[in-house]
Amino acid sequence: MIRPHRKHPLWLAYAAHRVSGLGLALFLPAHFHVLSLAITRPKDLDTFLSFAEAPLVKLAEFGLVFLLAIHFFGGLRLLALEFLPWSGCQKNLAAATVAGAFLVSGLFFLRAI
Amino acid sequence: MSKSEKTLHVSVWRGEGPQGRFETFRVPRQDNQTVLDVVSWIQQNTDPSLSYRYACRVGMCGSCAMMVNGQPRWTCRTHVSRVADGDRLQIGPLRNLPVIKDLAVDMDPFFEKWIKAGGAHRPSRSRTEPIMPVSPQEPGRVEANKAIECINCAVCYAACDTVAGNPDYLGPAALQRAWTLYNDVKIDDRQAALDRATAAGGCQNCHSQGSCTRFCPNELDPLSAIAGLKRAAAASYFKRRSE
Numbered sequence: 001m002i003r004p005h006r007k008h009p010l011w012l013a014y015a016a017h018r019v020s021g022l023g024l025a026l027f028l029p030a031h032f033h034v035l036s037l038a039i040t041r042p043k044d045l046d047t048f049l050s051f052a053e054a055p056l057v058k059l060a061e062f063g064l065v066f067l068l069a070i071h072f073f074g075g076l077r078l079l080a081l082e083f084l085p086w087s088g089c090q091k092n093l094a095a096a097t098v099a100g101a102f103l104v105s106g107l108f109f110l111r112a113i
Numbered sequence: 114m115s116k117s118e119k120t121l122h123v124s125v126w127r128g129e130g131p132q133g134r135f136e137t138f139r140v141p142r143q144d145n146q147t148v149l150d151v152v153s154w155i156q157q158n159t160d161p162s163l164s165y166r167y168a169c170r171v172g173m174c175g176s177c178a179m180m181v182n183g184q185p186r187w188t189c190r191t192h193v194s195r196v197a198d199g200d201r202l203q204i205g206p207l208r209n210l211p212v213i214k215d216l217a218v219d220m221d222p223f224f225e226k227w228i229k230a231g232g233a234h235r236p237s238r239s240r241t242e243p244i245m246p247v248s249p250q251e252p253g254r255v256e257a258n259k260a261i262e263c264i265n266c267a268v269c270y271a272a273c274d275t276v277a278g279n280p281d282y283l284g285p286a287a288l289q290r291a292w293t294l295y296n297d298v299k300i301d302d303r304q305a306a307l308d309r310a311t312a313a314g315g316c317q318n319c320h321s322q323g324s325c326t327r328f329c330p331n332e333l334d335p336l337s338a339i340a341g342l343k344r345a346a347a348a349s350y351f352k353r354r355s356e
């Protein structure tokens with residue numbers, strides 16, 4: 001249960017940012033290890049890459065990208081919140097613009113692949 | 114209204130110091146009843162030994178704050194109808210401060226941090242000098258004015274998880290005060306105000322969870338004040354490096 005004094009959007013955004021940040025931190029050493037295989041043991045890398053084609057691993061990859069997206073936009077949100085002394089109205093406009101741009105560029109990206 | 118709805122089941126924290134437990138009281142429900150009314154009713158009609166604190170009853174003095182159903186509230190201006198969970202109310206001492214007895218907490222750590230953050234006014238002129246004219250439109254004054262209604266109730270301090278996790282963190286109210294002073298043209302040494310707010314336990318500890326702003330009963334915005342301190346600190350860092 002979320003304790004009552006934490007039930008508001010900013011606290012939940014904080015929790016999402018912390019959890020996604022920790023998730024990424026756990027992933028990063030593994031990622032570097034796999035990259036290092038390219039130099040040290042190319043064969044093992046190829047085995048790993050074919051393993052990474054499995055649907056379950058693909059799903060996990062999606063999770064990682066999702067974590068990064070949460071953390072990236074959460075980080076940008078914090079930087080905007082703390083470094084841009086904007087009014088509420090300006091913030092809403094900016095958020096709407098970013099969301100709109102993301103939607104448009106995302107659609108183009110999906111059509112490209 | 115059915116009969117059961119006319120009685121409130123109120124669990125109230127009882128105990129001295131860190132030990133204690135919730136004790137349940139039945140209190141008649143009334144229209145326009147505040148949480149402080151409920152606490153006073155228990156003390157006047159059921160248990161005279163119940164300890165709690167209040168003074169003004171009108172949201173001026175900042176002494177009556179408690180945890181109500183898990184959230185920090187100024188009890189004198191919180192209507193039961195707004196916070197009761199059906200006919201249930203849980204009232205505890207303010208979070209993040211040591212309990213003296215029952216619902217009364219020791220506010221000293223809160224006020225000590227206010228002083229540590231430089232909260233005392235250090236004027237740039239003495240009383241023999243003429244008063245410095247300050248335009249209400251001056252941007253620094255506009256920023257400083259936003260926080261002058263703080264009543265030191267410590268509701269924000271109780272809401273903040275960063276305070277809970279770091280006993281040295283100055284907390285939202287003290288840092289908001291530092292931001293006010295930093296913007297006040299009548300203050301003698303504004304860089305000193307910023308230095309105190311950025312020392313250990315200062316504004317960089319804040320994770321922008323915003324519980325302070327969410328719960329401040331006077332609708333002040335410590336979150337944005339602390340963000341202002343972070344901006345000023347970053348600007349001052351780069352300015353000093355390039356000097």
Ligand code: HEM
Nearest residue numbers: 017018021022024025028071072075076078079319320321
């Ligand atoms: C993609 C670009 C990234 C941006 C814009 C970003 C931004 C930020 C910001 C602004 C904070 C401060 C949050 C706070 O004060 O609570 C933060 C915290 C954190 N970041 Fe990132 N970050 C990024 C990538 C990463 C990566 C790749 C990792 C994993 C290694 C990571 C791990 C963390 C962790 C563990 C925290 C602490 C969370 C907290 O204090 O609540 N970040 N990040």
Ligand code: SF4
Nearest residue numbers: 273319320322323325
């Ligand atoms: S915004 Fe900062 S000061 Fe306010 S509750 Fe969150 S961590 Fe505490």
Ligand code: SF4
Nearest residue numbers: 263264266267269329
């Ligand atoms: S900022 Fe608001 S919640 Fe915090 S002490 Fe002042 S009046 Fe109370």
Ligand code: FES
Nearest residue numbers: 170174175177189
């Ligand atoms: S009794 Fe003074 S603020 Fe509530």
